[in-house]
Amino acid sequence: MRARVAVLLAVLLTAACSWSPGTPATPSDALASPPAGVARLHVQVLGTVPHDPGAYTEGFELSADGRTLWESTGVTGASQLRATDPTTGAVRRAVGLPSSQFGEGVTVLPDRIWQLTWKDGVAYERDPLTLAVRRTLRYDREGWGMCHTPSPPGDVITSDGGSDLVVRDPTTFVARRTVPVTLGGAPLDQLNELDCSDGRTVWANVWRTDDVVGIDLAGGRVTAVVDASGLRPPSTASDPEAVLNGITAIPGAPGEFLLTGKRWPTTFRVRFGP
Structure with a gap:
């Protein structure tokens, strides 16, 4: 099933891709020239799919079967949790x-959906079938990104805009441990939207940059920096908020991801490489 879904995604998403990069955000010197031992990677575009240009993307995650792309959007008064079609971008x-x-961030487990809010101090547990709120939990940090490792038993991983990742129990949401993230021995903050689907590496958007970093979950060391500046659509060049923010691995397609950004009209299917 997973292989068939991956083939379907490949057929429907792969297209002739032509665009001119907009004005990218300026990464820090450390990201632009990572230290020895940290790979500097780029994106190879394999295909595109439409994305709602009105969506202020905060959470972005494909379901385990690849049939649903879940998206959590921000902006006070307009925030939503959406189930979308990964082949057309349509909101279901x-x-x-x-x-x-x-x-803010969202992650979807077989029996529940977790959704964060930014500065509101709450996290929601939702029913994956009805999307209704089951529980509202107090949350003692800012909510930014979220993902989960393979289960069972699995963990939920959250970011708060700082340099820490918090590993949480997938059922209770209680913090199990904190992972300080470092690049060349120095803390790397502004960690935002996350993917951790292989259980070993957390891929994190770095806010207000066009970079994605690969983080060793066991120790917190950044092992790779991905330059995705060529993806930014020219239509977003005048919008400082329209930054890269959305990453999810494609089930059944090892090494392939979907990437998008806040208010981007396009989602890109990509692979990382030299």
């Missing part, structure tokens, strides 16, 4: 957050 279902809240 959507549920809004309270108008006072700013939606």
Whole structure:
């Protein structure tokens, strides 16, 4: 099934891709010239699919069977959790957050969905079938990105815009441990949207840059920096908020990811390489 879904994605997404990069965000010197032992990678575009240019993307995750692309959007008064079609970008279902809240990361387990809010101090556990809220938990950090490792038993991983990743129990959401993230021995902050589907490496967008970093989950060391500056659509050049923010591995297609950004009109299917 997973192989068949991967083939379907490849057929429907692969297309002739032509675009001119917009004005990229400026990465820090450490990201632009990573230290010895940290790979500097680039993206190979394999295909594209439409993305809602009105979506202020905060959470981005393909379901385990590859049939649903879940997206959590931000902006107070307009935040949603969406189930979208990964081959067309069309929104199949959507549920809004309270108008006072700013939606952030999302991760979807077989029996529950976790969704973060930014500065509202709450995390939601939702029913994966109805999207209804089952529990509202107090959350003692800012909510940014989120992902989960393979289960069972699995972990939920969260970021808060700093240089730490927090490993959480997937059922209770209680913190199990904190992983300080370092690049060349120095803390790397602004960690945002996450993918951790292989259980070993966390791929993290670095906010306000066009870079994705690969982090060894066991020790927190950045092992790779991916330059994705060529993806930024020219239509977003005048929008400083329209930064890269959305990464999810494609089930059944090892080494392939979907990448998008806030208010981007396009999602890119990519592979990382030299």
